[in-house]
Amino acid sequence: MTADTRKSVSAEPEINLSCKAPQCRAGITGGRDMERLRRVARDTAGGLPGQFWALWTATLINRAGSFVIIFLALYLTVERHFSPAAAGLVVGLYGVGGAVGVTIGGLLTDRWGRRPTALLSLGTSSVLMVALGLASQPLTITVAATALGLAAEAARPPLGAMIADIVPDADRMRAFSAYFWAVNLGFAAAAILAGVAAQAGYLLLFVLDAATTAAAATLIAVKVRETRPAIPAGTKEQAGNLRTVLSDRVFLGFVVCNLLVMVVLMQHASMLPIAMREDGLSSRIFGLVIALNGILIVVGQIFMTRLLRGRRPARVLAVSAVVMGLGFGLTAFAGAPVWYAATVVVWTLGEMLNAPSNATLLAELSPASMRGRYQGVYSLSWQVASFVAPVLGGFVQQEAGAAALWGGCLALGLIAGAWNLAAASARERRADELRVTAAAPQVRDETLATI
Secondary structure (H helix, E strand, O other): OOHHHHHHHHHOOOOOOOOOOHHHHHHHHHHHHHHHHHHHHHHHHOOOOHHHHHHHHHHHHHHHOOHHHHHHHHHHHHHOOOOHHHHHHHHHHHHHHHHHHHHHHHHHHHHOOHHHHHHHHHHHHHHHHHHHHHOOOHHHHHHHHHHHHHHHHOOHHHHHHHHHHHOOHHHHHHHHHHHHHHHHHHHHHHHHHHHHHHHHOHHHHHHHHHHHHHHHHHHHHHHOOOOOOOOOOOOOOOOOOHHHHHOOHHHHHHHHHHHHHHHHHHHHOOHHHHHHHHOOOOHHHHHHHHHHHHHHHHHHHHHHHHHHOOOOHHHHHHHHHHHHHHHHHHHHHOOOHHHHHHHHHHHHHHHHHHHHHHHHHHHHHOOHHHHHHHHHHHHHHHHHHHHHHHHHHHHHHHHOOHHHHHHHHHHHHHHHHHHHHHHHHHHHHHHHHHHHHHHOOOOOOOOOOOO
16 A cells, blocks of 8 residues: 555544444444434435425425314214214214215316315315314204315325326335325324313314414415326327226225225224223323324334335235234223223334335326326225224224224224235236336327216
């Protein structure tokens, strides 16, 4: 080695590996840990488009104020003195409104545009949240909850389509993992804050929820442009309508299977708080326990993204369904906060596997020109579950007991897991076919798709 080379090398910062002092060892370990964390962050979020991060931030703001749905069942039973069955019916009617909302939202997303549909949905739901908080009569509350479901859930198709439009195919699993992370960071904050805010009065929850929803709409209006793909000159947009989606048997099987899983997962917002209250636990304890769901996802989803890299989404869904069913099944043995928290840990692991895999597979199974309609029909599974889960859960708990309710959740998880595994190959073939079709040249045709 020459003198110049020695000088160059010695001028660079070094880690003194011969130092045995505790502070030296701590510095070496800390440096390696920081580098590992930076590498994880790059692998998870690096290179994603700026518009995606605007949607990510808007979602975080909106979810951080999502107090109404988390505490709606408790609000109805404690503040408005509804019976568990009546409260379950109102929460379910929110889902009915949502079913109509996602269908309309999906249609408008493809016909009118992603951005205007999202803004209309968020703006209208902000107003309706305040109206629901001010309503006092059972009929008025029921109507307001149904209308809020329609307005709020209509945002699902345009937001999902925007991400699929913005993010390239190869990065979608990472993008949806990051998006899911934002959803649950906001959810964790909302669960904790709502438990505290409820002590000052439930109306405050509705006002704060409306404010954060309006803030999210404002951010999208300022930072996100329309993302609906333009039709290239000399080509045609793939023709299709709602009947086209409903005749896609592979896709419909995916939707129905998701419905089974969501009926299980939705019990966390309907029957779980009621079960904890029957065990003598306060709304504040419920808020802390359910916040564990969001905290676990916030801490673990980055590492879950690395675990899911290269995995086939259609097959990951089978594992996630079984794990979620097991987590809710174990709720039959819970009675104290620590045991309820343990069940949340189990089904949260299943949810962490499910959400990015589901969203990625949905994007793969949706033709680009019909993403809004496909997102809307898929979102119907969530809305039908929003109705079926509280109504069916309340009925089973009231007529057959808690053990039957949580045992039924385990059974549904096992059925959905077996179904996902059996259908995985067909879904993968359909996704490959759509990739080939999207890459092939098309003949120009000015015919417009009908509803």
